[in-house]
Each structure stands twice: as structure tokens, then as C-alpha cells.
Amino acid sequence: MMMTKNKQSWIKLAAVLIPVLFSIPLVLGFFGAAHPALDSFSHFRMHLAVLMALSALPALFLRLWREGIMAIVLSMTALATVLTPPTAPGAEAAPTSLAQYKLLQLNLRYDNEQQAEVFRLIGRESPDVIALQEVSDNWRPRLKAIEARYPYTFYCSNRSPIGGAAILSRRPFALGSTPICIDSLVAIARIDFGGRSAIIASLHLDWPWPFAQDWNVEEIRPYFEKLEGPLIISGDFNAVPWSQTLKNITQYSKTRIAEGLRPSWLVNGTLARAAKWIGLPLDHILVSDRIVSTQVETLEPVGSDHLPLLLRFSIAGVDDGNEPEQQTVMLEKSE
Structure with missing residues (x-):
């Protein structure tokens, strides 16, 4: 019984730590203006966000609701900055008379x-x-x-x-x-x-x-x-x-x-x-x-x-x- 409890404790710890490990380079990538090394992390934001969301699913299965939901919210927020980038001003339609x-x-x-x-x-x-x-x-x-x-x-x-x-x-x-x-x-x-x-x-x-x-x-x-x-x-x-x-x-x-x-x-x-x-x-x-x-x-x-x-x-x-x-x-x- 003791071995089973220890094993469950390690599984729960891993379910929390793995999303945290993905979150570190994910968050650092938002500070690329501070140093080019941090900007390097931003290139993998899309992939890190998806991996973090997937790695948070075991926490939900283990009923670690707060940890799992927080990880998924953070990953989806990061992913939103990739899928919906800000639109720069200046894009305009051309008159049909213009050559293409x-x-x-x-x-x-x-x-x-x-x-x-x-x-x-x-x-x-x-x-x-x-x-x-x-x-x-x-x-x-x-x-x-x-x-x-x-x-x-x-x-x-x-x-x-x-x-x-x-x-x-x-x-x-x-x-x-x-x-x-x-x-x-x-x-x-x-x-x-x-x-x-x-x-x-x-x-x-x-x-x-x-x-x-x-x-x-x-x-x-x-x-x-x-x-x-x-x-x-x-x-x-x-x-x-x-x-x-x-x-x-x-x-x-x-x-x-x-x-x-x-x-x-x-x-x-x-x-x-x-x-x-x-x-x-x-x-x-x-x-x-x-x-x-x-x-x-x-x-x-x-x-x-x-x-x-x-x-x-x-x-x-x-x-x-x-x-x-x-x-x-x-x-x-x-x-």
C-alpha cells in the first residue's frame, strides 16, 4: 500500500512539473526585446503551447483541477498570440484599374x-x-x-x-x-x-x-x-x-x-x-x-x-x- 501511495505521489508530481517545464521557455519567449537569447525561445511558441496543453491533461485526469486548468489557460493564451497576431495598419484595397x-x-x-x-x-x-x-x-x-x-x-x-x-x-x-x-x-x-x-x-x-x-x-x-x-x-x-x-x-x-x-x-x-x-x-x-x-x-x-x-x-x-x-x-x- 505504501509503494502504491508513493507511486501515486510521483505521478501527481510529474503531472504538475512537466507542464511547468514547458512553461519556462514559453514565457521566456515573450521577453525577446530584452536579449536575443530569449527571442530564440519565441520561435517555438506554437509548438511549446501545444505540448504544454497536452502535458496538462494528466493533471485533469488525476483531479488536480487548479494546476491543470491554469496550465491549459496559459498555453491557450500563448497560442492565441500566434494564431491571431495584431494586424498592422496600411493594408488597403486597390482600385480595379491598377495593374496586378x-x-x-x-x-x-x-x-x-x-x-x-x-x-x-x-x-x-x-x-x-x-x-x-x-x-x-x-x-x-x-x-x-x-x-x-x-x-x-x-x-x-x-x-x-x-x-x-x-x-x-x-x-x-x-x-x-x-x-x-x-x-x-x-x-x-x-x-x-x-x-x-x-x-x-x-x-x-x-x-x-x-x-x-x-x-x-x-x-x-x-x-x-x-x-x-x-x-x-x-x-x-x-x-x-x-x-x-x-x-x-x-x-x-x-x-x-x-x-x-x-x-x-x-x-x-x-x-x-x-x-x-x-x-x-x-x-x-x-x-x-x-x-x-x-x-x-x-x-x-x-x-x-x-x-x-x-x-x-x-x-x-x-x-x-x-x-x-x-x-x-x-x-x-x-x-
């Missing part, structure tokens, strides 16, 4: 063994602009095959074997502008969309702390703060929408996330098609206030560990004659 364009966002994966699938995707969607990351030496010769369709190309140099960022466009770079690279983190080009220009940035950040993501953000900050006019930042941020990293970038660039929760990363192979349901949302498209009527679609996997995103958008307003058409040139000179 398409941008394809894709981390190619430097060693992708299904390169033909990528080109089939480009052929099917026929985007106006393509923002690419992990454009390795393995990819460069293959991409030359579509330069006739996308004659305006800009590649950033590789800082590692995984490659750099790139922009491929069917539409010309804006007159008087010069595309630039910020290290190999970001490729930036101002593109002429039939008389209205927009800045397109293809971005690839490092992983969160203890890796160099917070340093990356500080490196690109002065450039993003200077960009003016319609702006689209597309890329593999290696950061979730509710992270401090995304909050900082949207603040510096005066942009918003084009649409809500969009899981896009998971190991490729068997689990690739499950990425849009259980993967981490690491790929994003940020837009400024003159990029309107935005619609983002997650496409099928093409051999990468990231899913492609397709943005449909229009450009509102008329380019201001005082708007710095030399903006990218000015940035280049400031380096």
Missing part, C-alpha cells in the same frame, strides 16, 4: 536535387519578379537558362557554400538606380513596373541566437531606414512573425507582413508536404503602404526545405517627383 503583378519568393536550397521542379514552377506561375536565396555556385549556371525571360538579374556574392541572395526580373531596373548588396544578406533593386517603381529586397538572415541573426538585423537597419517609396521585402528570415526580429525589421523598414500565419519550413523529403501545417513560418513577404491588394499563396514544395510563396500585388499612387530615384545609388555610396 506577381512576385515569387523561394529559398532554393543550395544543394536542391530537384532543380527541374523549380523551373517548372517558374514556368507555370510566370512571375514578374523572383526573389531567391541560397543561390549557390551549383545554381548559377542553371539560372542562366531563364535569363532570356528574366533579363534583369542581380546576384549577391556568396559568403559561404550555401550562396547569396538574388533578384530576377522581367521588368527593367528603374532609370538612374543601381542594385546593391548588403553583404550577402540582402539584394536590393528598384524596379520599374510600367511607370511606377518599387524597391524589391531579397533577404536571407542567419539563424537566431546563438547564431548571428541579431547582428544581421543591426547591419541592415541603417539601409532599411533610408529606403523610401513602395517597398517589398521578401525572403527567408529564419524568424517567426511574432519574434522580436520581425518586429524590428518591420519597424525599421516601415512595412507590414503581407498576410498572416504561413508555415513554410520543414525538412524536405517525406515531411515536405506537411510543412504548411506543422512547419515553422520562417519565410515572409513584407510590404509598405503603397503596395496594395496583396494576396499571398503558399505553393507546393519544389525540392527545397522551404515552400515557395507567391505574392500578387498592385502599386498605388504616383511616384513623387521628389522621391529619391537615386535611392539605391545613395545607399551604395554610404557603404
